[in-house]
Amino acid sequence: MNSRIKEKGERKLAVTSYIVTIVFIVLGVLPLVWLLLTSLMDNDSIDATTPKFIPDIPKSISITLDYSGQPDQNEDFYLKDAMKATWFPWMANIRENIGEIKIKGVKDGHELYSSKTTSASFSVGQPFIVPTQVFNDTVMKAKLPRIKASGLSDFNWYGQGKQAKTGDGTLSDKPLSKNLQTFFSDRKLLDGKLTSLEQSGNWVRLFDSYRSLNILASEAKVSLGFYHYFLNSLLVCAVVIVWQLVFGAMASYALSQLVRNKKTKFIVLMYFLMTIMIPGVSVLIPQYLLMQKLKLVDNIWAIILPHFAWGFVIFLFKGFFDQLPKELLQAARVDGASEFRTFVRIVIPMSIPVFTIVAVMTFIPVWNDFLWPYVVTKSPHNWTFTVAMNDLQGGANPRANWISASGVVSMIPLLLVFMGTQGAIEKGINFTGIKG
Amino acid sequence: MKKHGGINKPASVLVAATIVAGLLSACGSEKEDNAAGANNAATQTNDAAANANAGTDASTNAAANAGDNAADPVVEITVWDQPSPDDPGKSFIEEQFAKFDADHPNIKVKHVEAWQPDVREKFLTAVAGGEGPDLSSAAFPDMQVYIPKGIAADITDMVNNSPDKDRFIDGAFNLASKDGKIYGIPNDMYTSGLIYNKKLFANAGIAAPPKTWEEFAADAQAVQAKNPGVTGFDILGMDWADWHFEYYVWQAGGDLTEQLPDGTAKLDFTSDAAVKALQYYKDLKWKYKVTQKNVVQDIGENEKDFYSGRSAMIIGTSDSFTNFVGRGMDPADIGFAPFPAGPSGKAPAQVGGSFSMLNPKSSPEQQKAAFEYAMYFMSKDYNDALGQFKVDNGLGVRPFTVLKDFDVTQYIKDVPQDYLDAVNESAKDQHLEYFLKSSLSSYLVKPIQKVLLDQNADPATELKKAQELAQKEVIDKYNADLKSGANK
Amino acid sequence: MGNQLELKQDTVIREQTQTRTRATFKIRWTPILFLLPSLIVFFVFKYYLIFDAIYISLFNYDIVNPPGNFVGLGNYFEFLKSATFWVAMKNTLIFFVLSVLIVFWVPIAQALFLSQVKRWNAFYRVLYQIPGVLPVVAGVLLWKWMYNPDRGLFNYLLAKIGLGPYGWLNDLHMTKLAIVLPGFFTGGGISVLLYYAAIKSISAELFEAAKIDGCGPWRRMVIIILPNITFVILIQFVGFMSGVLLSFDNIFVMTQGGPADASLVVALMIQRTAFVQSRFGISAALSFFMFIVIAVLTIVQFRLQKEDD
Secondary structure: OOOOOOHHHHHHHHHHHHHHHHHHHHHHHHHHHHHHHHHHHOOHHHHHOOOOOOOOOOOOEEEEEEOOOOOOHHHHHHHHHHHHHHHHHHHOOOOOOEEEEEEEEEEOOOEEEEOEEEEEEEEHHHHHHHHOOOOOOOHHHHHEEEEEEHOEEEEEEEEEEOOOOOOOOOOOOOOHHHHHHHHHHHOOOOOEEEEEEEEEEEEHHHHHHHHHHHHHHHHOOOOOOHHHHHHHHHHHHHHHHEEEEEEEHHHHHHHHHOOOOOOHHHHHHHHHHHHOOOOHHHHHHHHHHHHHHHHHHHHHHHHHHHHHHOOOHHHHHHHHHHHEEEEEHHHHHHOOOOOHHHHHHHHHHOOHHHHHHHHHHHHHHHHHHHHHHHHHHHHHHHHHHHHHHHHHHHHOOOOHHHHHHHHHHHHHHHHHHHHHHHHHHHHOOOOOOOOO | OOOOOOOOOOOOOHHHHHHHHOOOOOOOOOOOEEEOOOHHHHHHHHHHHHHHHHHHHHHHHHHHHHOOOOOOOOEEEEEEOOOOOOOOEEEEHHHHHHHHHOOOOOEEEOOOOOOOOHHHHHHHHHHOOOOOEEHHHHEEHHHHHHHHHHOOOHHHHHHHHHHHHHHEEEOHHHHEOOEEEEEEEEEEEEEEEEEEHHHHHHHHOOOOOEEEEHHHHHHHHHHHHHHOOOOOOOOOOOOOOOHHHHHHHHHHOOEEEEEOOOOOEEOOOOOHHHHHHHHHHHHHHHHHOOEEOOOOOOHHHHHHHHHOOOOEEEEEOOHHHHHHHHHHOOHEEEEEOOOOOOOOOOOEEEEEEEEEEOOOOOOOOHHHHHHHHHHOEEEEEEEEHHHHHHHHOOOOOOOOOOOOOOHHHHHHHOOOOOHHHHHHHHHOOOEOOOOOOHHHHHHHHHHHHHHOOOOOOOOHHHHHHHHHHHHHHHHHHHHHHHHHHHHH | OOHHHHHHHHHHHHHHHHHHHHHHHHHHHHHHHHHHHHHHHHHHHHHHHHHHHHHHHHEEOOOOOOEEEEEEHHHHHHHHHHHHHHHHHHHHHHHHHHHHHHHHHHHHHHHHOOOOOEEEOOHHEEEEEEEEOHHHHOOOOHHHHOOOOOOHHHHHHHHHHOOOOHHHHOOOOOHHHHHHHHHHHHHOOOOHHHHHHHOOOOHHHHHHHHHHHOOOOOHHHHHHHHOOHHHHHHHHHHHHHHHHOOOOOOHHHHHOOOOOOOOOOOHHHHHHHHHHHHHHHHHEEEEEHHHHHHHHHHHHHHHHHHHOO
């Protein structure tokens, strides 16, 4: 199409093409932008009657508690007071977009402690730290070990070591701050005296739903947090891809080049391809029964093995191997090379593009697979990330922004795969059976 | 190549959660707040015939079991009761696990995580594979399915020989009994009612919750008018729609199904009461316009609307209080009321709950151990300790118990008295869910959704269609099986 | 698995020794050894399972005491007689038509126009891949939020341009459309690349010849490009067809087959009969039926295509 003579319709076509392309891309990307935005919003904004597009900056609350004139107490006493000043009012104002609460404890001109709790920690801890609105000293006492063990609130104890101003008496009169002050004065829960309460915005806390994912997972299930599930998924993908690249390729090569009998060839090809038409839902129970016989239930191999049989891979490879120059292979054979050697030394080096495309095409569905891993795994240790994502939204504590955040995170590996392999994919497509 | 083949289906984040929703077309789930409908004790008698074989097997097992002795080597049992990591009672439960282990050196308990919201599919698959747990729990409607399927073991002798039997309230075992045999140990119970937002009501100048259908519609309209953006009543139109709808049929003076004296089932979808109830549903949506627009949202979303103040009324259970407070609702705003009475002048509440059940495939020793384990968690000591723990930790306590000797009221500290009074009032007239619900649910959901979505749909016609289909696909078969079973 | 790996190593070693020592047999053995691992896994994880499903379909299957009563083809007759099945068949067909009308042509159009775009072409190709990387169900959930008639994004935006409000999933006539529509937005993903590569491989002489014949650029698109990529379209169509006929996840998450069975398709019915109604026998019969339907359709299409050649 590299003509020098400008035609009449050409410009019009070019302009239309750009417009159409851009429109399609915008249509495709807009829902994702919405996904990204909701992952940064608080849950009430996501559900707002009039949709909001710009996430609100989470509010940061800084509280100073003054213990001047009171007898000295041990660290735990102050920890409890700080936690009471953090978790209780936050629970009472759970619909507010609070990003963090920082408490500073001062006594006679010294800073005793500082504590900080982020919304990531709060939303993870809320179901077990403040599951209801019973706010009293006993309850917090009972919760302290759990807060400490899970490290949900940062608490730094300075003892008498740090000079500090007592609160400067600033009590913010923003609505949320007013609510908090009323909460403190009505409930009389604290030992320290509220000397300042400041409110500002902290945009860093916009990303707390992402941090929640990690805290949530590491809370008690597995050591690496959400990454553990990603690693599991990657492991599954890697093993399946290796299998397909080795045995899928070998089988297809044999089918394409080594089986001479036309009838056998057709039968074997159909043997592989017919399986594409088996509905996944329908073999769920037999597959589970099989895994039980193999003693693989709740084992990562139970997720991996069924992926080994995928007719589409054979189809892709065969399309490519069918186009290999016969002369080349013949020449190798004449030279006395074994079929295996021919395959390894001659065929494989020529097949890198198709290997890439098979790898990517295998990666996508395996990465997204959900129903089967869900059914066959029991312990979080063996979960893939799709199962973990499901747990997120189905659990006792579903939050829209967590779901969005996990959606965004789950896109990253595939996106990287695409960016890294686009060139090879495009090259590969030219050789595979799909193109014809 | 987005849609290549059907094998490695791009999978889903949420499939599972929803799978469970439909799993047994019943409403119960492991979550307390979602625990749902009860079944009809009498119904179970009938499911029997079709699955007579399974039943017999189970009873043989149990019989062998009763004569067993405790002086055995260590028995290992698997129990699906490991609490979720964010369970507020985790530390307590684990402490109790350890205590049980210490007290029972000859019983080794393997706790399996079973807190996922959609654990039922896993349960069924495990049962199918012969790997069902030795002890698990099931909501009332699930029991109705599990008993005839032979999934729950016959524990009649164990229960009858147990000194604890009389500690349960009268009739507690009825819902897990069939043909005089017992299949489950009662766990807990709840009752249903109308939950309303007192603040939104006050804004509209309404002091008391509605007592009749007319008042209900008028109140909903008034609340909507005075609270912009608020929905009067969140109706349940998703796949459990029949669960709440049956209440309206009761209020209209009928039921959806009945069991004839010979044990056969008869559908009453086209009865006057059912038609009136569906007409009322239709009116709420189209005439009074007091429901949410998204009538196909599930119960979780309805609850969310309620606790975030977007809807003024919702149907809930006695346990809802804790749930809503836990989601940040002001305890003072949550009101409970018996259902508004319909044309019949009555408004029965529904009773629901769950049972522990044993696995008929377990060895007699395992069944015995599992029974002992289950009873440990129904002991007075355990329940008192749990009540105290909940009080100390600011957790909600359910206002009902299945035990006579456990006084739950001493642990209810934070639920307003008027809420408790209303719950007790509501519990005075209790009903079990309609007969054969588990098989008929999907047939009823259809006409309900139809009138909620199509202004021109006629309730009587839609119900007639549903009845004809259900008659052909379920009832004829059921009755025939029953008769052939009886002839055997 | 362990066994298969060993088998594979075994295979390689044997194969190597054989080729060295008994070169005459190599043609007979190599293909078999090459094929063997795949033949085995396909047998175990596909054929064995589908045979098991067929076996189950012949019983009034009892999961606790399998297999239950033998009913022969009874399960097949039962679902064929059920009105629900025919509703599901009809819906499946409507979904299929809708998907072809709304989704199938999208990557073809995208590739056609993309082939005319010269600047930043590679960049656009990457952008086209992005919507496809979101896990299907996360995407469906997102759309469900946007469809919400009480506070969804769509009605809000459409109201700004004077449209709506629409019921989307709350409108019996729109449910199917609402389920298919996201596919239009998501576009073709890798299919775009496929069509694009096919278009690019059409020889330049063809275009030049058409040009000399006086064909304008728009006409060339129709008479040169389309006929030259029909094979790719066909292959894509076969995959697309079985994908749509078996689609489960997106419908399931969006509506679970409702409201009032408006989106109940056969794949959902398979799941529902098994896990909701515990009628595993019927469910298995339905699965096998769907397998046959799709197999027949696929074979017919390939036959037609062969005749075309």
